[in-house]
Amino acid sequence: MELVPLAEAELTYGSLDVLDFGVDGLVYGSLDGRLHGERLSGSMRATNLAPRRPDGVTLPTLRGVLVTDDGAQVWVEVDGVATTREADGARVFVTTVRFRTGAPSYRWLDTVVGLQEGRLDRVGDALVARGTIVECRPTIA
DSSP: OEEEEEEEEEEEEEEEEEEEOSSOEEEEEEEEEEEEOSSOOEEEEEEEEEEEOTTSOBOOEEEEEEEETTSOEEEEEEEEEEEEOTTTOOEEEEEEEEEEEOOGGGGGGGGOEEEEEEEEEEETTEEEEEEEEEEEEOOOO
């Protein structure tokens, strides 16, 4: 497979609730931000409904809308795993990213399987998720 740069993502939590059910929990939040890339750029808003496991792992489950800089609407689905890095306590994540759109100039996104690696940072009072998204292109013969 070939990994091709797609976009840098930066999303800030506007609200965040952490629910504790005793043995597990749920993280529920809304995010706003931007994707920046040569082929894909725009503003994005999303909701994260992430199950939290007893081992401290969360499963990011974002659904949202990207409005590209030229006005196209793109549905975005992000699913993955977030862990705490032992070395520095940072919250890091790896996710898949999928897209769906009716915009003719972005139809190519409908078949993209994206991969994202990133981290969650505290910036002042805000939590900011920053990640790098790549397109995973098949190369198998």
